[in-house]
Amino acid sequence: MKKEITKRGVLYVGFLCNLQCKFCYYRYMKNKKWRDIDKLKKRASRIRYFYRNGFVDITGGEPTIYPHIFELVKYCQTIGLKPTIITNGIALADKSICERFKQNGINDFLVSIYGLGETADYITGAKNVAEKQRRALENLRELNISFRINVTVHRFTAPQLPGIAEFAAAEGAKVINMIIFNPFLEWKKIINIDFQEKYSIMAPYIKEAVKISEKKGIEINVRYLPFCQLKGLEKNIYNFKQLNYDPHEWDLNTADDHKKINPKDFWYEKEASQRTSIENRLYQKSEKCERCSLSEICDGFHAQYVKKFGFGEEKPYTLSQKIKDPIYFIQSQVKTKDAYQKPNKTIFKYLLLEDKELLSDLIKSIKCLKFIDRKIGQLGLSLKKHWPKLYSRLKKIK
Ligand code: SF4
Numbered sequence: 001m002k003k004e005i006t007k008r009g010v011l012y013v014g015f016l017c018n019l020q021c022k023f024c025y026y027r028y029m030k031n032k033k034w035r036d037i038d039k040l041k042k043r044a045s046r047i048r049y050f051y052r053n054g055f056v057d058i059t060g061g062e063p064t065i066y067p068h069i070f071e072l073v074k075y076c077q078t079i080g081l082k083p084t085i086i087t088n089g090i091a092l093a094d095k096s097i098c099e100r101f102k103q104n105g106i107n108d109f110l111v112s113i114y115g116l117g118e119t120a121d122y123i124t125g126a127k128n129v130a131e132k133q134r135r136a137l138e139n140l141r142e143l144n145i146s147f148r149i150n151v152t153v154h155r156f157t158a159p160q161l162p163g164i165a166e167f168a169a170a171e172g173a174k175v176i177n178m179i180i181f182n183p184f185l186e187w188k189k190i191i192n193i194d195f196q197e198k199y200s201i202m203a204p205y206i207k208e209a210v211k212i213s214e215k216k217g218i219e220i221n222v223r224y225l226p227f228c229q230l231k232g233l234e235k236n237i238y239n240f241k242q243l244n245y246d247p248h249e250w251d252l253n254t255a256d257d258h259k260k261i262n263p264k265d266f267w268y269e270k271e272a273s274q275r276t277s278i279e280n281r282l283y284q285k286s287e288k289c290e291r292c293s294l295s296e297i298c299d300g301f302h303a304q305y306v307k308k309f310g311f312g313e314e315k316p317y318t319l320s321q322k323i324k325d326p327i328y329f330i331q332s333q334v335k336t337k338d339a340y341q342k343p344n345k346t347i348f349k350y351l352l353l354e355d356k357e358l359l360s361d362l363i364k365s366i367k368c369l370k371f372i373d374r375k376i377g378q379l380g381l382s383l384k385k386h387w388p389k390l391y392s393r394l395k396k397i398k
Pocket of ligand 1: 226227228229285286288289290292293294295298299300301314315316317
């Protein structure tokens with residue numbers, strides 16, 4: 001694996017859904033509604049031409065029931081932003097829906113699996129979910145539409161992980177992501193979450209699932225788990241600092257609309273650290289962690305997790321030196337990756353002709369002012385002649 005920042009952006013269509021999963025991040029969100037299609041198209045253009053992404057995850061809520069979903073998929077495909085839909089797969093049990101996605105240029109699906117058999121019904125609050133998902137995957141396979149699998153790992157799904165890995169392989173999944181339930185948003189204030197489980201209890205099942213998938217040649221990633229819980233399989237673990245380098249994950253610059261032009265690796269690593277930092281009190285490390293050789297590339301434990309279970313599961317590494325490179329382990333993992341294609345429009349043409357709002361935000365920063373001024377000159381255009389108002393504004397700030 002080369003050290004390359006992910007080229008994947010994200011579009012949220014709104015948080016409405018046709019299921020009510022116990023662990024949903026948006027479970028406690030009020031006043032959910034769909035987003036405007038024209039605004040989503042504008043956002044897609046910004047993701048492509050300003051942020052230079054080649055891929056986009058369309059997520060919700062449940063995007064397959066968004067009223068303008070086909071129009072949005074087609075638009076992304078047209079501008080060279082290969083669209084993935086993150087879905088519970090219920091709508092895809094209808095083959096004609098899958099066909100429409102194919103006709104409109106879907107690149108692939110990322111289907112969330114909620115468990116085998118009745119576990120899926122218990123988690124989602126609906127009936128026959130596992131069977132509907134099985135039909136959805138069968139439809140995708142028959143139509144030759146690629147798909148990957150997400151599984152949220154918790155008390156009910158952990159023992160089923162080896163079975164889910166077998167199921168995903170038999171159905172033809174390209175990648176499996178095992179995502180440890182993370183108490184984000186409102187969840188971080190709740191201590192008694194009945195489906196939450198200790199890492200050390202879930203780890204043996206995760207290990208078995210990794211081994212099954214790799215034996216079958218399927219990429220498998222484990223997100224948000226301290227390295228020491230999966231000793232020997234560190235190459236499969238993605239904490240916040242590693243996520244920047246996973247082509248299936250989101251570019252932080254795009255996801256949070258930081259408006260950075262071509263940020264370097266160190267910016268991403270700093271941003272990832274801030275997300276988990278002690279100041280933010282989101283993640284915590286024990287004294288043992290501080291002595292561990294991996295403490296700089298590991299997130300440690302979520303603050304809510306520590307409140308619930310306490311420390312005690314840490315098994316610090318004692319290597320000859322501290323590891324600082326986030327891809328130290330994951331570089332030896334074989335990744336499935338689609339080819340990236342550069343957009344056919346420069347950032348500056350896009351800003352000047354299509355995104356005046358962003359241009360105006362950028363010129364509030366002196367650094368960007370100078371950059372834009374220089375780049376406009378490189379395009380052979382005259383700022384003074386073509387954009388006199390902008391020119392006088394630049395002059396004043398200078
Ligand atoms: S920093 Fe702590 S949690 Fe992370 S691997 Fe080391 S001991 Fe485990």
